[in-house]
Amino acid sequence: MKKKITIISLGCSKNLVDSENLSTQVQADGWEVEFDNFISDSKTVVINTCGFIHDAKQESINTILSFIDKKKSGKIENLFVMGCLSERYKKDLEKEIPEVDSYFGVNHLPDILKKLKIDYRKELLGERKISTPSHYAYLKISEGCNRTCSFCAIPLIRGKQISIPIEILLKQAQNLAQQGVKELILIAQDLSSYGYDLYKEYKLADLLEELVKVQGIEWIRLHYIYPTNLQKKVIELMKNEPKICKYIDIPIQHISQNVLKNMRRGHQSSTIRNLIKRFKTEIPEIAIRTTLLVGFPGEEEVDFQELMQFVSQSKFDRLGVFTYSEEEDTFGAKKFKDTISQEIKDLRAEKIMQLQQTISFELNQAKIGKSFKTIIDRKENSYFVGRTEFDSPEVDNEIIIENSDFEIEIGQFYKVEIVRAEEFDLYAKITEKLL
Secondary structure (H helix, E strand, O other): OOOEEEEEEOOOHHHHHHHHHHHHHHHHOOOEEEEOOOOOOOOEEEEEEOOOOHHHHHHHHHHHHHHHHHHHOOOOOEEEEEEHHHHHHHHHHHHHOOOOOEEOOOOOHHHHHHHOOOOOOHHHOOOOOOOOOOOEEEEEOEEOOOOOOOOOOHHHHHOOOEEOOHHHHHHHHHHHHHOOOOEEEEEOOOHHHOOHHHHOOOOHHHHHHHHOOOOOOOEEEEOOOOOOOOOHHHHHHHHHOOOEEEEEEOOOEOOOHHHHHHHOOOOOHHHHHHHHHHHHHHOOOOEEEEEEEEOOOOOOHHHHHHHHHHHHHHOOOEEEEEEOOOOOOOHHHHHOOOOOOHHHHHHHHHHHHHHHHHHHHHHHHOOOOOEEEEEEEEEEOOEEEEEEOOOOOOOOOEEEEOOOOOOOOOOOEEEEEEEEEOOOEEEEEEEEEOO
């Protein structure tokens, strides 16, 4: 019988890629791998943790404790923990939760494999067995971040930015395409700065020019663009290259100059305003996703109202909000007292999301009667669920197809017409299968 391992991947898509890299090595040694199966009969479990914000850390702790209960009852034999939480709090975790067999940080893949008595295979560098649906995959193009945002612990956890060479990423993309992947979602802590550590110049545009040549890849999507250092050529490629989705994820965090300064974002409010304006002017159909942080120390009501006004004017297609939580050892925790109550933070977040809900409804209503190229992600009960190039998996609009005269295949492209719309869902009928 094959040895079997379950990998539980928590947190962001960057963590998911790390879990997939582990899976690739383990499978090459003949193991059977399951992802995110909390009721698996595997005797070995690896939990890849998140340590970014309080809620994510608590989820990681709760997951560890639930598997310790399984270990105590004899359902599993080996329990290992990796990722951001154990990178940041390894000594504390070893002391507080000693039942875990071993803790590993974020860049300790060879050490994990050694513990599993598996040889690390360097020749697999460029290959990856994905855990997502077979038609899309995340491509992590760099690790770490050189930014010094005062609220963020990522540089403390992941270190300075280390870009993956273009030739390795190209090999990964070709391997993924051979597996049937049609959509690549580029991720990093900071896509805009890709390549500077390797090539002494920003190379995101050069990477994109190579990736669009990969046969089988039809969509390339950009996540986590920082507002500065974005090459003009990237915008030009997005405008003119059909394979690059007219979609961008820019976590702006705030718009008030006072708050941006305290956050140490390293740019002016005008930088954000001008970038958003440029995207919408040069690519009118572009979908822009952003993330905001409210309740940062020193955020006055006037700052929050400026943010509300900016959201109202900008009409972001997608928007998420976090409330500030103090992260130990960050500049913000050392410099500022967290004096804004959680009640006020939650109220501000709620007001932003209420505003965004109205905006999303208006934008979606305007799509009724229009046609879009759509990829089918999955089937749920009697209906199929898909996405346009303007929507990323799991976080954006979904297109629901309730009845169709077409034989629908998951992972295939169709032309659909929107017939009904809600705040965060679109309903459509298929008009054509695209080859």
